Amino acid sequence: MSRASGILMHISSLPEDYGIGTFGEQAFKFADFLKASGQSYWQILPLGHTGYGDSPYQAFSAYAGNPYFIDFKLLEKEGLLKKEDFENVDFGTDETEIDYGKLFENRFKVLKVAYNNGKDKLKGEIADFKETNKAWLEDYAVYMAIKNKMKLLSWQEWDEAIKLRDKKTLEAYKIALKEEIEYWIFVQYQFFKQWRALKAYVNSLGIKIIGDIPIYVAIDSADTWANTELFKLDVHKKPTVVAGCPPDAFSDTGQLWGNPIYDWEYLEQTGFSWWIDRIKESLKLYDVVRIDHFRGFEAYWEIPFGDETAEKGKWVKGPAMKLFDAIYKKLGEVAIIAEDLGYLTQEVIDFRDVTGYPGMKILQFAFDTREESDYLPHNYNKNCIVYTGTHDNDTALGWMHTTGNKKDVEHAKRYLKLDKKEGYHWGFIRGAWSSTGKTAIAPMQDFLGLGNEARMNLPSTLGINWRWRMKKDALTEKLHTRIYELTKRYGRLKEYDK
Secondary structure, three states: OOOEEEEEOOHHHOOOOOOOOOOOHHHHHHHHHHHHOOOOEEEOOOOEOEOOOOOOOOEOOOOOEOHHHOOHHHHHHOOOOOHHHOOOOOOOOOOOEOOHHHHHHHHHHHHHHHHHHHOOOOHHHHHHHHHHOOOOHHHHHHHHHHHHHOOOOOHHHOOHHHHOOOHHHHHHHHHHOHHHHHHHHHHHHHHHHHHHHHHHHHHHOOOEEEEEEOOOOOOOOHHHHHOHHHEOEOOOOOEOEEEEEOOEOOEOOOEEEEEEOEOHHHHHHOOOHHHHHHHHHHHHHOOEEEEOOHHHHOEEEEEEOOOOOOOOOEEEEOOOHHHHHHHHHHHOOOOEEEOOOOOOOHHHHHHHHHHOOOEEEEHHHHHOOOOOOOOOHHHOOOOEEEEOOOOOOOOHHHHHHHHOOHHHHHHHHHHHOOOOOOOHHHHHHHHHHOOOOOEEEEEHHHHOOOOHHHOOOOOOOOOOOOOEOOOOOOOOHHHHHHHHHHHHHOOOOHHHOO
């Protein structure tokens, strides 16, 4: 079995100009850095069009891409923008932190200029794009156009006729908002054009992209508005139940996510066609798909709508292998990583094992002194992806200095033989890279030795997350040489494949 490794680095965190990482020059430079470091994988977070709270796990569409990632310099090269259209616009002044308020206020204005300059010039290409993506594109574009007219209210708050997609009302909106609808189609055309060029370059270096799809969609999304039959909603299209996690050692009241829950009986009657299409489209974007909250396919925590906490939820059985047998029948073998973190029953473990998909091991979870942990490297089987931490964890140094229990931190020091000379973060990476897991991945923050200030997400909080950005001078020859040597030492370079 081949051994490999990679780096977790979301597009938003790249040190591009104009406020946020994009599919531009810095993304290509990062791909070169991965190659020089001997890495096989670039893992990213979901690429969806983010909504309130800026979370990649709460998007306006399961298919549409995030307009923030469209690179202005590439649009300038196409003749769709002039430098003065974006050069002196305020997108935020902190090179290490994204200012989402300023992005929202100013970035779409620049994209509107590009649209006005390109809508006639690119008419043929955009028509082809519409045809290729007709299964989702119009619903998304109409949804975004109406949403903006409604001052960003969720479709749940729209007037009843358009909320329920009355045919005459919907057609009237399509006519009245035709130009705005075409703008959103143009934005998606540019997103996918730029992403595919970047992905082709990454793949040409022998590197694969691991993408991430949330198991659930947002209630405030084109998917829910246009496909209400897929979800457990009442006659007024309000959710009857919502998703979350039960109380556990990390949260006394559990986690209330609020996503609508699938009507799995209906989906089964359709041959799971919506999910099959979603996986199929994801495989056009990524080489490997990580499915967030994979255990929810075996059983999911269902919470009555309106509850303020997740405490009164209950476990409900999911489709399990029925869904994945249907996916295999239509798509064949699919490269999937099962995010199997959290409370796992034997049924969930058996389900994951039957799929054959690798699960995840998080090194930060290994050192709970209250119990012998499955996350300790000596307990791993080979069919797993080993992480020092994910986007939901603190950085390795942040955990050591800020969030870790003192006894747990001392356990980690002893187990991994951590010392300041090597660097605690390098000791964590060594622990992952030296493990038996077939693939090892660490967030870029850990390679850079950053602390709590570089944490990507603190679950169950709003307004402080998804902001970290890497500095432009971070990708040094010294760093990629050290990563390469570590990767070679533990047999994870391509030439070490057996």
